[in-house]
Amino acid sequence: xINRRNFMKTLGGGVAGMMVLGSYAFxxxxxxxxxxxxxxxxxxxxxxxxxxxxxxLADIHACEPWMxxxxxxxxxxxANELGGDVTVLLGDYVSGMKLTTGTVAPDRWAAALxxxxxxxxxxxxxxxxxxxxxxxxxxxxxxxxxxxALRDVGITVHSNTAIRxxxxxxxxxIAGLEDQIALLPNSKFNRHGVQxxxxxxGTLAKVTDEAPVILLAHEPDIFPNVPSRVxxxxxxxxxxxxxxxxxxxxxxxxxxxDKYAYGHVEENGCNLIVSGGLGCSIAPIRxxxxxEILVIDLG
Numbered sequence: 001x002i003n004r005r006n007f008m009k010t011l012g013g014g015v016a017g018m019m020v021l022g023s024y025a026f027x028x029x030x031x032x033x034x035x036x037x038x039x040x041x042x043x044x045x046x047x048x049x050x051x052x053x054x055x056x057l058a059d060i061h062a063c064e065p066w067m068x069x070x071x072x073x074x075x076x077x078x079a080n081e082l083g084g085d086v087t088v089l090l091g092d093y094v095s096g097m098k099l100t101t102g103t104v105a106p107d108r109w110a111a112a113l114x115x116x117x118x119x120x121x122x123x124x125x126x127x128x129x130x131x132x133x134x135x136x137x138x139x140x141x142x143x144x145x146x147x148x149a150l151r152d153v154g155i156t157v158h159s160n161t162a163i164r165x166x167x168x169x170x171x172x173x174i175a176g177l178e179d180q181i182a183l184l185p186n187s188k189f190n191r192h193g194v195q196x197x198x199x200x201x202g203t204l205a206k207v208t209d210e211a212p213v214i215l216l217a218h219e220p221d222i223f224p225n226v227p228s229r230v231x232x233x234x235x236x237x238x239x240x241x242x243x244x245x246x247x248x249x250x251x252x253x254x255x256x257x258d259k260y261a262y263g264h265v266e267e268n269g270c271n272l273i274v275s276g277g278l279g280c281s282i283a284p285i286r287x288x289x290x291x292e293i294l295v296i297d298l299g
Contacts, residue, residue, distance in 0.1 A: 033290040034075065036082065039264055040297040043231040043271045046212050049299070050170040054214070055084030055118065056294035058236025059127065061279025062109035063095035064102035072104075072112035075278060075293065079116060082295050085167055086120040089113065089155070090236035090275060091127025091179065091218035093146050094134075099284050106149035114153035120165050123156045123174050127218040127237060129281070131182035131197070138184060158216060160199045162206040171211035175203050175230075180219045200225060220260035223272045232298065233272045238262060240276030244288035253281075262289070
């Protein structure tokens with residue numbers, strides 16, 4: 001029988017529970033957790049005997065207090081401990097979030113990222129926020145301040161480019177796609193919708209032999225167009241939905257909904273891994289999608 005006392009106890013318990021969940025989603029998961037998520041696979045066409053470890057970081061979204069320069073440096077130190085042959089950065093270094101206490105200047109977050117080390121280098125692509133938060137880039141610029149900040153600290157920045165690397169005498173390629181939704185609508189430039197700066201065919205045309213290709217693409221939406229020539233596509237952007245309930249994200253910034261929201265996807269003989277990322281977008285909340293560094297072992 002429900003009486004006033006029982007009703008108030010139930011209501012109080014519900015309110016307390018919501019406060020605990022809210023505190024976890026607002027402070028603990030985005031600020032205090034850091035997962036190391038591991039994948040191991042041998043994609044079709046991978047060179048026999050080539051064992052390659054990739055460490056991947058995505059969606060840093062530098063800002064105070066959620067992703068300070070000190071926190072970025074701490075994450076980079078953890079990434080360096082993971083034994084990667086190559087480290088990749090999958091875009092969105094700047095924050096477009098309004099609920100912050102301050103910005104982190106590009107030279108500061110780039111300096112923190114410059115502490116990343118790997119025998120075969122650190123390789124980066126841009127994300128949509130790197131373009132969206134740069135007025136000069138939106139007004140006809142050919143690159144963003146994020147491109148320059150990373151190059152200035154010695155990180156290899158890819159913009160529809162590819163580079164051939166070798167490990168233990170076996171070659172592979174890293175190809176980096178420019179952002180797919182880089183330019184916002186702007187009547188001044190006769191842009192009536194969002195436009196990309198990516199060129200998938202042109203990027204892959206720079207691969208000049210049969211060695212396997214690893215494609216870096218901030219948004220996973222390019223995946224249905226990626227040919228089987230590419231051994232593995234690595235993406236971020238979605239934050240795993242940022243809020244995941246029972247393994248499902250109700251809101252995902254992708255025209256494919258939850259299909260490419262998170263994790264390892266195999267489709268038509270092609271492989272995609274989507275990182276849940278590190279920072280936050282829109283709101284400083286994560287629930288069921290903690291910040292993560294990826295470790296991918298190929299071969």
